[in-house]
Amino acid sequence: MIKVCLADSLPVVHFGVKSYFKDHSDISIVANVGSFLMIRDILLTKEIDVLILDLELEGLASIFEIKSILKNFPKTKIIIFSGLSEQIYAPNAIKAGVSGYVHKKEKLETLGQSIVKVHQGKIIMNETVKKNLALIAKQSKSERLYRKLSNREVEVLRYLSGGKKNHEIAEILGLNEKTISTYKLRLLTKLNVTNLVDLVEKAKKLEIV
Numbered sequence: 001m002i003k004v005c006l007a008d009s010l011p012v013v014h015f016g017v018k019s020y021f022k023d024h025s026d027i028s029i030v031a032n033v034g035s036f037l038m039i040r041d042i043l044l045t046k047e048i049d050v051l052i053l054d055l056e057l058e059g060l061a062s063i064f065e066i067k068s069i070l071k072n073f074p075k076t077k078i079i080i081f082s083g084l085s086e087q088i089y090a091p092n093a094i095k096a097g098v099s100g101y102v103h104k105k106e107k108l109e110t111l112g113q114s115i116v117k118v119h120q121g122k123i124i125m126n127e128t129v130k131k132n133l134a135l136i137a138k139q140s141k142s143e144r145l146y147r148k149l150s151n152r153e154v155e156v157l158r159y160l161s162g163g164k165k166n167h168e169i170a171e172i173l174g175l176n177e178k179t180i181s182t183y184k185l186r187l188l189t190k191l192n193v194t195n196l197v198d199l200v201e202k203a204k205k206l207e208i209v
Contacts, residue, residue, distance in 0.1 A: 001027070002116065004050045005042055009034055013054070017052070020112075031046055051078045052115075053081065070097045081104060083105070088206070153187055160184065
């Protein structure tokens with residue numbers, strides 16, 4: 001039996017996933033957490049084969065924190081189960097070391113199949129992600145700009161687009177405010193804009209926020 005922990009901030013997601021897998025022959029939801037801070041305690045006290053993680057989970061400020069989980073608990077595989085843009089976040093998530101990315105619009109059957117494959121040691125992305133990645137190479141230079149962004153730059157851009165100030169982002173990510181200013185300048189350069197308003201508009205166009 002594959003032991004799974006679901007980490008999501010929404011009770012309705014917990015209810016739906018737990019109900020679907022209640023009588024599953026291969027998968028057992030053995031833990032449910034509603035914040036990132038609870039994950040470590042669960043992994044220390046229970047044997048978890050696969051962690052299902054929402055990128056918008058309460059307390060999860062950076063994808064670098066996911067790297068830390070993978071480093072400290074190498075036997076636990078991670079699948080991102082999120083409603084965030086696949087073509088933006090799936091490549092970064094896979095690069096960070098997660099084993100799969102499933103968009104929340106997919107059927108729970110797809111999530112189940114992904115859990116089994118990941119437990120077998122496979123790296124998986126659903127068909128939508130694969131198609132998006134295939135299309136990226138055919139897109140215009142403007143549409144491909146986001147590929148130049150690092151994981152950290154995507155995170156900073158997302159917070160800037162959400163109205164956060166430099167000092168607020170620095171506090172959330174545990175960085176120096178000057179470092180955030182540096183990331184902001186890099187973003188302006190990479191996305192070929194000259195001000196924050198245009199930067200946010202470009203982020204929206206590329207579905208980063």
